[in-house]
Amino acid sequence: MNVSVFRLAALIFLCASNALAQGFAGLGQTTDGFALPSPDTRFAFPADHGAHNEFRIEWWYVTANLEDEAGNPYGIQWTLFRNALEPHGAESDQAWMAHAAVSTPNGHRFAERFARGDSGQAGVSAEPFEAFIDEWQMIGPNLNDIRLTAQGSDFHYDLKLDADGPFILQGEQGFSVKSEAGQASHYYSQPFYQVSGTITLPERVVEVSGRAWLDREWSSQPLTETQTGWDWVSLHFESGAKLMGYRLRDADGSAYTVGTWIGEDQTSRALQPGDLTMTASAWSTVEGREVPTTWDIAFPEQELQISVSAIYPDSWMGTLVSYWEGPVRVNGSHPGIGYLEMSGY
Amino acid sequence: MTPAMLTALLSHWKRRPFQFLTLIHGLALATALWSGVQAINAEARKSYDEAADTLTGGGLPNLVARNGLIAHETYIALRRSGWLVSPVVDGWIAGERGRVRLLGIDPFTAPSDSTIGTTIGPDSIGDTMGSEGAVLVNPATANRLGALNRTVREVATLTPGLALADLTVASDLMDQQGYNRLIVLPDQPLVQPDLEDIAPDLRTEQADTAEDLSRLTDSFHLNLTAFGLLSFAVGLFIVNGAVGLAFEQRRPVFRTLRALGASSRRIVALLIVELLSFAILAGAIGIVLGYLIASLLLPDVAATLRGLYGASVEGTLTLSPVWWLSGLAIATLGTGLASLNGLIQVARMPPLAPAKPRAWAMVNAGTMRGQLILAVVFLFAALAALAIGGGLVGGFVLLGGFLMACALALPAILAGILLYLSRFGRGPLSAWFWADTRQQLPGLSLALMALLLALAANIGVGTMVSSFRDTFTGWLDQRLVSDLYVSVETEEESSLLQDYLAERGLDVLPIWETEGDVRGAPAEIYGVVDHPVYESSWPLLSRSPDVWERLHDGEGALINEQLARREGLSPGDELELPGGWSTQVLGVYSDYGNPLGQVVIALPLLVGTYPDADKGDFGVLTDDPQRLRQELVAELGIPDEQMTDQAALKAFSMQVFERTFAVTGALNILTLSVAGLAILIALLTLSAMRLPQLAPVWALGVTRRKLAQLEFVRALLLAALTFVLALPVGIGLAWVLLTVINVEAFGWRLPMSLFPRDWIWLGLASLAAAGLASLWPSRQLAKRPPADLIRVFAHER
Incomplete structure (x- = not known):
C-alpha cells in the first residue's frame, strides 16, 4: 500500500528486534545489486502486473469496504508481499509473506502466510493474472476482473472484483517519491473495483457488496533512518471522487505528507508536500497501544475538510510485523468510506 | 526438660x-x-522429550507416506488446497565421531512457537538458506560432527545430537528428493477439503517419537x-x-x-x-x-x-x-x-x-x-x-x-x-x-x-x-561375512563399483534397505542376493523347509528374533509389509543389539517393491581388503572414509x-x-x-x-x-x-x-x-x- 513502499524496510527500523523484518528485508540496508526505481520508467501492462524480481520489495495490496444486506459495514484486506533475499532475481531467492483480514461487527480477524520462492507455494503471473500463496488467490483473467479468496481459522472470503475505471499511476507517471531525500517507488493503483461475494464466519455466511482498492508497488530502497512510521488513507467519496494520502512521520515530530486526488472524471493529480494536512483528533487503545483512530484531513484546493474515523477501532493486525488496518467512515465536506493504515504505533 | x-x-x-x-x-x-x-x-x-518435541515440531501430528517419501508436489497440493502443513527432511549424516541426526525444516511454514520454529526462524534465514546455508547444532554435537563441508553454527539451546538445517540444505546433504514427514499445524483454516481427496497416500501419525x-x-x-x-x-x-x-x-x-x-x-x-x-x-x-x-x-x-x-x-x-x-x-x-x-x-x-x-x-x-x-x-x-x-x-x-x-x-x-x-x-x-x-x-x-x-x-x-x-x-564372527564394506552415493558410482568388482571376479553382496512400519512399529527391510554365503553364515533360530531357495525365489521373508517375539510370529505365518502387500515368514534369525524389527527379502523383490530403497551399500568378499580398499580409492575415487573393513566394524x-x-x-x-x-x-x-x-x-x-x-x-x-x-x-x-x-x-x-x-x-x-x-x-x-x-x-x- 502505498507508502508502504517502504513498509517492510521501514519496519526494520521500527522494530529492530523484530526477527522477521530483518530476515525479510535481507542483508543490510544498501541496495547493492538491486534495481532502483527510475522516473523514466513507463509501465507496460499487463507485464507490470507481474513480479519485478530485480527489485527488493514488492506487493499486491487489496482493501475493500463492504456491506451486508442489512447495511452493516465490513472490511477486508488481501496482501501479498515479495521480498528478495538476494539480488539478480532468482526465484529461489524470493521470500513471500501474505496478510488477510476481515473487520466485522463481531471483531477483527486476520491470518498470515509465508512461503519460499521456488517452492510453487506462492507466486504471481501477469497474464492470465494470478497472485497466490497457498490456497489464497487473486486470480483473473486480468487484473480488472479478479476473484479474491483468503481464509484464516475463523474466517473465509470469496469475492468477485470488477473494475469500471482505469489504473491510476501514482506520483509522476507511477514514480512516487517518499522523502525529501529522494527515496522512491514504482506505484500504481486500481481504485475502481465493484465487489460482490461472501464472507464466511464460523457462525454465519454473509453476502456482501461494495468497493475495493488495489495498490501495486515495488522498490529497493528503505525509508530514511529517522522515519518512524506512517499513516495512510484511501478514500471513496460519495461524489465519485477519491483520495489517497499518506503521512510519513519523522522522529523529530515533522511529517512528509503527500497523496493523489482522483476526480469524478477518473483523472488523477499528484499532490505536493503541503497540499494536504492530516491531523490525529481522537485516539483508541488497541492491544495496549494508543492509536489515532480519527483523523482530520484538509485539502484546501478542493475545499475538502473531513473527519475520517475507524469503523472498528480494534482492527489491529497482530501479525509478525504488526500494524493497524481497517475500514473508515468519512464525514464532513466530502462524505464517503475508505481504508486507513497506520504503522509504527 | x-x-x-x-x-x-x-x-x-x-x-x-x-x-x-x-x-x-x-x-x-x-x-x-x-x-x-x-x-x-x-x-x-x-x-527424549526435547528430541521428540523438536522432531515433531512441538508434539504436533505428522503426515507420513504409506510408502517411501512424500513428493514435493503432494506437499504443494496440500498447501494449495488449504492444508497448513510444513515439510521435514529427517535423516542421518556421518560426522567425524559418529552419526548425527539431521532435520531439514522449512522456516517459512514451520510452527512458529515450536523449538524448530524458534531456532531456525525467520531471523536466521539469512545464514541458513541458500547453497551456503549453515547447519545448526548444539556445541556438544558440533564436536561430534567435526569438519563438515558446511558452515556449522553452534546453538546452545538446541537439543543435543540433532542438527537443524534449512530444508534445501538438508536435502542436499542427504541427497534426498522429497520429504519424510509433514507437520500438521495446530490452527487450520476454516474451509478445507478432505485429506483423503488431496493426498490419499498419506496417513496421520500422532506425535509419539518420545514414546x-x-x-x-x-x-x-x-x-x-x-x-x-x-x-x-x-x-x-x-x-x-x-x-x-x-x-x-x-x-x-x-x-x-x-x-x-x-x-x-x-x-x-x-x-x-x-x-x-x-x-x-x-x-x-x-x-x-x-x-x-x-x-x-x-x-x-x-x-x-x-x-x-x-x-x-x-x-x-x-x-x-x-x-x-x-x-x-x-x-x-x-x-x-x-x-x-x-x-x-x-x-x-x-x-x-x-x-x-x-x-x-x-x-x-x-x-x-x-x-x-x-x-x-x-x-x-x-x-x-x-x-x-x-x-x-x-x-x-x-x-x-x-x-x-x-x-x-x-x-x-x-x-x-x-x-x-x-x-x-x-x-x-x-x-x-x-x-x-x-x-x-x-x-x-x-x-x-x-x-x-x-x-x-x-x-x-x-x-x-x-x-x-x-x-x-x-554371532558377530558369523554374521559379518564380507571383508570390506563400501558405501557409495550415486547410482552411477554404484554401477561403476559393481562393474569394477565383477570384472575382478569378486563376490558382491548388496546391502540395500528401506525403512517402514511393520505391524505398527518402525522396522528395516533388507534385500539379499542369492549367494551361498548367507546360508552358511546366518544362524537361523527356526526355519521352514527349503528356506533359502524359497527366500531367493521371492516366496517369503526372514525376520529377526525381536520382531518374531514382539508379534508372536513363526515360520509359516503371514506378515504384512509396507506398501500394502504381505508375504510368508520363512525363518527367524538372531539379531543382537538391534532395537528395531528387521525383515529380509530377496533383493529383486526389494528393488521392485521399494524403488526408493537405499542402494548405496555393498559388502565385498576378498582375501585382501586393504589392497582392494586402496585400489578403490585410487581407481574409482571412492573416498576412504566410505569404506570399513570387517575388523573395524567388529571392533566398533x-x-x-x-x-x-x-x-x-x-x-x-x-x-x-x-x-x-x-x-x-x-x-x-x-x-x-x-x-x-x-x-x-x-x-x-x-x-x-x-x-x-x-x-x-x-x-x-x-x-x-x-x-x-x-x-x-x-x-x-x-x-x-x-x-x-x-x-x-x-x-x-x-x-x-x-x-x-x-x-x-x-x-x-x-x-x-x-x-x-x-x-x-x-x-x-x-x-x-x-x-x-x-x-x-x-x-x-
Whole structure:
C-alpha cells in the first residue's frame, strides 16, 4: 500500500528486534545489486502486473469496504508481499509473506502466510493474472476482473472484483517519491473495483457488496533512518471522487505528507508536500497501544475538510510485523468510506 | 526438660562416633546410588522429550507416506488446497565421531512457537538458506560432527545430537528428493477439503517419537533403576543394623529417662527428631555423592544409548528441585523403614525393663521363623509373577521376589549348616566355636544378607554379561561375512563399483534397505542376493523347509528374533509389509543389539517393491581388503572414509557392547563395596558387645591371641558360606535376566554360559573383604587389656 513502499524496510527500523523484518528485508540496508526505481520508467501492462524480481520489495495490496444486506459495514484486506533475499532475481531467492483480514461487527480477524520462492507455494503471473500463496488467490483473467479468496481459522472470503475505471499511476507517471531525500517507488493503483461475494464466519455466511482498492508497488530502497512510521488513507467519496494520502512521520515530530486526488472524471493529480494536512483528533487503545483512530484531513484546493474515523477501532493486525488496518467512515465536506493504515504505533 | 533429654540421647553418638559415621555413611551411600541413577534417568528422559518435541515440531501430528517419501508436489497440493502443513527432511549424516541426526525444516511454514520454529526462524534465514546455508547444532554435537563441508553454527539451546538445517540444505546433504514427514499445524483454516481427496497416500501419525524412544530405552532405564534399588536396599541393611544397635545400647538411657518421668511418647518423638535430622544430613551428602556418580557415569550411559538405540543424551546434568527433594525424601523414608522396628520397641518398653543390650544379638528362633515364612511369601510372589508373565515389570517382580526370598532365608539356612558342621567339632573349644558362631548369626545376619544380595547380583549380572559377550562375538564372527564394506552415493558410482568388482571376479553382496512400519512399529527391510554365503553364515533360530531357495525365489521373508517375539510370529505365518502387500515368514534369525524389527527379502523383490530403497551399500568378499580398499580409492575415487573393513566394524560393535555394560560393572562394584562395609560395621559393633561371651573362655585359659584368631576365622567362614550360597542365587538371577528380562526388554533370548573362573575371583574377593573387615576387630580383641575382660565378671551383668 502505498507508502508502504517502504513498509517492510521501514519496519526494520521500527522494530529492530523484530526477527522477521530483518530476515525479510535481507542483508543490510544498501541496495547493492538491486534495481532502483527510475522516473523514466513507463509501465507496460499487463507485464507490470507481474513480479519485478530485480527489485527488493514488492506487493499486491487489496482493501475493500463492504456491506451486508442489512447495511452493516465490513472490511477486508488481501496482501501479498515479495521480498528478495538476494539480488539478480532468482526465484529461489524470493521470500513471500501474505496478510488477510476481515473487520466485522463481531471483531477483527486476520491470518498470515509465508512461503519460499521456488517452492510453487506462492507466486504471481501477469497474464492470465494470478497472485497466490497457498490456497489464497487473486486470480483473473486480468487484473480488472479478479476473484479474491483468503481464509484464516475463523474466517473465509470469496469475492468477485470488477473494475469500471482505469489504473491510476501514482506520483509522476507511477514514480512516487517518499522523502525529501529522494527515496522512491514504482506505484500504481486500481481504485475502481465493484465487489460482490461472501464472507464466511464460523457462525454465519454473509453476502456482501461494495468497493475495493488495489495498490501495486515495488522498490529497493528503505525509508530514511529517522522515519518512524506512517499513516495512510484511501478514500471513496460519495461524489465519485477519491483520495489517497499518506503521512510519513519523522522522529523529530515533522511529517512528509503527500497523496493523489482522483476526480469524478477518473483523472488523477499528484499532490505536493503541503497540499494536504492530516491531523490525529481522537485516539483508541488497541492491544495496549494508543492509536489515532480519527483523523482530520484538509485539502484546501478542493475545499475538502473531513473527519475520517475507524469503523472498528480494534482492527489491529497482530501479525509478525504488526500494524493497524481497517475500514473508515468519512464525514464532513466530502462524505464517503475508505481504508486507513497506520504503522509504527 | 526436652533439651536435657535431647542431650542425654545424643550423648550416645558422642561416645560412639564410629557408629554415627556408620549410620550416616550407610544412609548417604544408599541415597547416593539411588539418586544418582534417578538423575541419569531423568536426564535421559528430558533428552527424549526435547528430541521428540523438536522432531515433531512441538508434539504436533505428522503426515507420513504409506510408502517411501512424500513428493514435493503432494506437499504443494496440500498447501494449495488449504492444508497448513510444513515439510521435514529427517535423516542421518556421518560426522567425524559418529552419526548425527539431521532435520531439514522449512522456516517459512514451520510452527512458529515450536523449538524448530524458534531456532531456525525467520531471523536466521539469512545464514541458513541458500547453497551456503549453515547447519545448526548444539556445541556438544558440533564436536561430534567435526569438519563438515558446511558452515556449522553452534546453538546452545538446541537439543543435543540433532542438527537443524534449512530444508534445501538438508536435502542436499542427504541427497534426498522429497520429504519424510509433514507437520500438521495446530490452527487450520476454516474451509478445507478432505485429506483423503488431496493426498490419499498419506496417513496421520500422532506425535509419539518420545514414546518410541522411551519404549526402546525403557529396559535400559529399568535396569539402572533396579540397580539403584538394590543398592538402596543394601544401604538400608546397614542403616537398620546401626539404628537397631543404637537403640539397644541406649536402653539404659531410655529406662533412666522413663524413671525420671519422661513419657514414652516424648522419647519416641525426640528419637524421630533425631533420626529425621540424621536423614536430612545423610540425604544431603547422598545427593551430592549421587550427583558425582551420575556425572561420572553419564558419558558411558550416553554412549550406550546412542550406540544401542540412536537416542541422544548429551550435555551436562541439570538437576531440578524435585530431584533434590526426592533424594531427601528417599533418605527419610529409608531411615523410617530401617528404624520402625526400633521405635515400636521403645514405645512399648516398660519403664522398668532390664537394660540388656545383648538381647538384640541373641538367637531368636521366633524371628528366624518369621523371616522364613516371609521368604516363602516372597518366593510365591516371584513364582506368581513368572506364571502370569506380566512383561518387564513382571520380570522385575520375579527378580525382586526371588532375591528377597533368598536373603530372608539365609539366616535359617546358615544356622542349619552351622548346626550340621558342629557335629564334626572335636573338643570343647571347637564345640564352643560352633555354638558361638551360631549365636552370633542374628547380629551378623543383616550384613550377611547384604553380602548375599551383592554377591548374587555380581554373579548374576556377570554371567549375563559374559553369556551375552560370548554369544555376541560368536554371532558377530558369523554374521559379518564380507571383508570390506563400501558405501557409495550415486547410482552411477554404484554401477561403476559393481562393474569394477565383477570384472575382478569378486563376490558382491548388496546391502540395500528401506525403512517402514511393520505391524505398527518402525522396522528395516533388507534385500539379499542369492549367494551361498548367507546360508552358511546366518544362524537361523527356526526355519521352514527349503528356506533359502524359497527366500531367493521371492516366496517369503526372514525376520529377526525381536520382531518374531514382539508379534508372536513363526515360520509359516503371514506378515504384512509396507506398501500394502504381505508375504510368508520363512525363518527367524538372531539379531543382537538391534532395537528395531528387521525383515529380509530377496533383493529383486526389494528393488521392485521399494524403488526408493537405499542402494548405496555393498559388502565385498576378498582375501585382501586393504589392497582392494586402496585400489578403490585410487581407481574409482571412492573416498576412504566410505569404506570399513570387517575388523573395524567388529571392533566398533564390541566397543558399543563393552560400553553398554561398563555402567553395570561400575554399579556392581559399588554394591559389593557397600556390602563389605556392612560386614565391617556389624563385626565392629558386635565385637564391643561380645566381651561377656569371651571373658569366660579367656578365663578358662584360651589366650586373647587365640580368641582373635578364632574371630577372624569365623568371619571368613561366614563369608565363605554366604558366597557358596550366593552361587545358586546368582545363577538363578542370571537365568531370570537371560530368559525373562532380556526377552522382555530387548526381544532376544541368549544361551547361558557359566564362567566358574570368574566366581573363584569373586569368592576370593569376598573372603578378602570379610577378612579385611574382621582384621580390625580381631586385632582390637588381641590387644584388649586383660583388665577389661576381668571387669566383665565384676559388672552388674
